Amino acid sequence: MTFDVRTADLDALNSATKYPSIQTYHQLGERGSLTDAFTEFRGPVIGTEKVDGSNSRVICLPDGSWLLGSREELLCAKGDLIGNPAQGIVAALREFADALPPVAEAIRVYYLELYGGKITAASKQYTGTRTVGYRLFDMVELRDFQSVLAMPVAAISAWREAGGQPFAPEPELAAAADRSGLELTPRLFTVDGSELPGEIGAMREFLAEHMPMTRCGLDEGGGGHPEGIVLRTPDRSVIAKARFEDYDRTLRRRQPAAR
Template identity: 60%
Template sequence: MGDFDIRTADLRAVNSMTKYPSIPTYHALDPRNGGLLDECVPFRGRVFLTEKVDGTNARIISLPDGSWLLGSREELLYARGDLIGNPALGIVAALRPVAERLAPAGRDVIRVHYVELYGGRVTAASKHYTASQRVGWRLFDVAVIEDYADLLAAPPERISAWRDGGGQRFLGEYDLLKSAAVHGLEWVPRLATLEAAELPTEIEKMHALLGERLPRTTVALDGEPGPAEGIVLRSEDRSTIAKARFQDYERTLRRRGGRR
C-alpha cells in the first residue's frame, strides 16, 4: 500500500474511518430517562482507570504519504499546508504544532492520535480547568488502520458499520504509553489499576469510587482545580472500555432517593 495520495483520496471516507467510536457507560443508561441501570460492562483482568476530561474530542490523522489532517469529532478541519483552517473550538491552533512534529505514520498505515482539548471556551466546564482561558490537551487513544485501501473504496454505510462494529485497532495500554513517550505527548492521567473483581457493580459503590479516586480534576491548567467529569475504564488490551461520569451517578441517586 504505497500509492495513497491525499490529493486524490476520498476524504469523506478518511473522515469516517478515523472518527472516534462511542463509548458505553459503565452502568447502562436507561433510554427512558437517562438514568443508570444496574447492568454494567463486564471486565476481565487488569483495568486501568484514567481521568475523563470534559472538553472536545479532536484527531491528528497521520497519512501514508506523509501528510496529515486535523479534525474534530465529526469533521475534518485542516490539512497540512492549508493556508486557511476551520477555527472551530481552537483545535487547529492548538494541535497544528503537535501534528508538525509527529513522526510520519509509515507507508502502510493511517495512524490517528485522539486527544481531548479542554479549557479556553471549549465547553461550559472549561472554568473548572482554567481561570485565564488557557487551552490544554491530553492524549487518550491511538488507532492504527492498516486496511485503509479497502475502506477508501467502500460505500459510506460499510465504513460506518466497520467503525461501529469495532473495526478500528487501538493500541493497548503498554503500547499507548510507549507511543506517547516516543512522540513526547502528554496522556490523560492514570488514576489506578484494579483487578476486574475489585470493580464495584452497585451504582452507589461506583459513585463512591469516583469520589475516592477523583475528588477534583488532576489536569487543571491554572487556578484552583474544579470538579472532574468522571473516569474512563480500560482493559489492558483495550478490548473493553467504558466511562463513568459523576453527573450520571448523581442524577440517578437523586431520583432513587426521591422515590423513598
C-alpha cells in the same frame, strides 16, 4: 497503490478515523438515568481520568500529509492557509501535527482531548486564565487502510462502531505518547475487574474515592471538579465510561419524594 490525500475519498477517511461511541459503565436508560445493568470486566482494569473537553484528531497519512479533525468532521489539512476554527482545534494542534514524523504505509490517528480555554462549560474546572491544554487518550494505526477506505461509508461506520479499529494497547499507547512528547490522560489505578462495584450508589462512591479532584489542572485558578473515569482493559478490548453527572442524576431521581 500510492496514497494521495488530494484524490482520497475524504468522507470515507473521515468515517474510518472517527472515534467510536463508548458505552457507559452502567447502561443508560430512559431520560438519561442509569440502569442496574453494568459492563463486566475480567482481569486487570486501568482507570484513567475522563477530561471534559473537545474530542480531537490528528490524522497522519502515508503520503506525509496530515489532517486535523473534531469528533465529527475534518477541519484542516497540511499546507492549508486557513482552517475551520471550530472549537479552537486547528489553532491548538497545527504546530504539534507539523512536528510529527511521517508515517509509512499506514494511517495513524492520535485522539486528543483538547480542554480549557472556552471549549466547554466545564473549562473553568481546569483553568482560571483560559489556558488551553491537550492530552492523548487513544491511538489507532490502520495498516489495511486501502481495504477499509474502499468500503461504502455506511459500512465503514458499522465497522467502526463494532470495534473494527485497531487501537493501540496500553504499553504501545504509552510509548507513542513518549515519542511524541505528549501527556496521556492521567492513569489513576489498576484493579481487578471483580473489584469494580456493580451497584450504582457504590460506583458513585468509587468515583469519589479514586477521582476527588481533576489531575489535569492547567493553572491554580481552576475549580478542580472532575468529569469522571474511563475504565479499560490493557488491550482496550473492553472500555466504558463512568461520569459523576450520570450517577448524581440517577441517585437524585431514585430518592423517595419528600412528603
